[in-house]
Amino acid sequence: MHPMPNRVLLIAKRDYLQIIHSKAYLVGLILLPLLIGGGFLIVGQGSKGAAKEQRVAIIDHTGVVYSAVVQAFQESARRAMADTSFGPRVLPRFVFEEVKPEAEATSQLLALSDRVRQGELFLVLEIPSQALRPTDDPKQEPVRYYSNSTGMDQAVFLLPDAVNAGLRSVRLAQLGVDERRIPDALRDVTLVSMNLVTKDPATGTIAQGEKRNIVQAGAVPFFLVYLLIMVVLFGSAPQLGAVAEDKMQRVFEMLLGSASSFELMLGKVLAALGASLTSSTLYIIAGLAALAGMAMFGLAPLNVLPWFFVYLIADVAMLSAVGVALGSACGSPQDAQHLAFVLFIPTIIPLFLMTAVMQQPNGVLAATMSFIPPFTPVLMLMRQALPNGVPWWQPWVGLAGVIIWAIAVVWAAARIFRVGILSQGKVPKFSELAQWVARAG
């Protein structure tokens, strides 16, 4: 008889080959990068599609600022187009329409609002007469704009600066100051984000922090963590349905004559790990090649890639073991679908925390949550991938917690699997699953 490791490897090899030859895996392999990159592509294409013409109607109660506001708006748009920090930008062509204030202000606004509803206008800007003499009085009438915009349009982003710049220009002119004579006094300065200054512990040399790249600071960690989440889910979740299907086909009792339930489960977990490592390795190689092709290889987070794989292994081991255990408790693949949410919890909750972690990667919330084992792989990796990283000991402590947790989860899953594969009837409640875990022998 083969010793146990051989039997586990035989089961793992069979399951691994079945997974990677399945249509679902191959489709997922192609779908995943499309999901990650496609969303941005669609947004980009969408904004291009929207980049036609946007008409802005301006009701100028001052009677003198219309031209200045339009000029400032166009200047802001030109500067926005020139700023490629977030990649190339496409703006709509803004067309302005001056509307003389009428006595029936409300009726006039209603008519203009109707034009917005009909898509004729994008936005109506109403500048009150007091706008040239602003005070601290909160009752003073503000500049208002009326639009159906969600607030995410480029015009809305540009509007506050453009209106203020236009008003400031007119105010200065009214004070007799020629703006062209004091250009430097009004010029904006450039702000550059830098990495922290570091000291080499070996040589004692102090190194100036490099200019922080916005892509490195945000996008790369985000993509890496997103990749981890997607690969973990694609690798683990199918185990649930596959085991339920095998149970329905009465496959397990035949196998139990040759291998123990623990060996069966371990083989399935290893197969899931193999499939996840295969796909993630392909993605990482493709990503590095893409960065090299764009002469941006320096952005590759090579220092955290080993951690990526360590967390991937731990996460897939945990979730696929849970998937196998729950699948064994199901009577059909349909039952399995109802339990799939359990697998998503450890990856979805960290997703909700990602913004907070990116804002303050070493804050109390981020640090605390990243030490909770089910969330450690996603959150600790995110913190490590951010430019200034984490204290050196934190990933190791996190990893120790994850390993202990993973062993406990696999142990509990094995006990559920042992009972589940021979059980029949309705899907057990979670309390019954807990009893299966506690059952001795």
Add this chain to the structure above:
Amino acid sequence: MLAVEIDTVSKAFQSVTAVDRLSLSVAEGAVFGFIGPNGSGKSTTMRMIANIIQPDTGTIRVFGRERSGTRSSEIGYLPEERGVYRKMRVRSLLEFHGKLRGGHNVTTEVNAWLGRLGLAQCAEQKVETLSKGMSQKVQFIATVVPEPKLLILDEPFSGLDPVSADSIRGAILEMRSRGCTVILSTHDMGVAESLCDSIFMIFRGKKVLDGTLKAIQRSYGSDTIRVEVEGGCPMLNGLPGIEQTKDLGQVQELRMAENCDPQRVLETLITRTRIVSFSVVKPSLHDIFVRIAGPQPEEAAVASHAE
């Protein structure tokens, strides 16, 4: 030498006792038949011998060794609820099962068995394309590669057509001739009578029969008259000393009470009708099974009142 020794083994599932202080010995090289009604504990006992589940109390020894949780290539187990990976090709599947059971030269054995059971042409087909009978033969091969010393077959003939059943029966006998011990369960009393060296019956978790067919029948004595008469069953009413009459269609079986004289029965019958055949026989295994597991008089009475 004994292949299997079961010593006061019990197994309960929640409040239901599936096997109750069961003791049993299976001689090496024998074909041992498990019979019993559904839910009587046959499959549970087989699962415990195969080490799929563990007894709550008692011990099970296989070839003299007590086992707990370990797997052995000495045992081949074909469960009642059986299935195989349907997407795999037949040869790959059988090689996988063979290697999992610890086989080394499984390809040769798989090829031999595929030829032996007439499946050589299907070796490269996916299992899902096979008929039910062919699938069951594949499952049987998965159980016997590599060749085990102890073969446990839970309902191996269920759902098989007579030709396929004969193939499996032939394979079982061939394995016995090579020294393999076979434990099989069946609901077909004909199979148990013709194939098994020893028969064991379990009822409500307890052993109720254990021995060779002849010994079991001997314990019941020759208490049955098998008779064929002109006029059929109505001619048999009110015969002296007859406890029960069973109409089998062309033939009727009469169970004699204690101290009943078959000679007097024959004399009475001669006065009533023309007799085609009359023989005093031992009860069949089917009859013994029904006597044990059929509704008891008081249960039948309760059932008839309920109706």
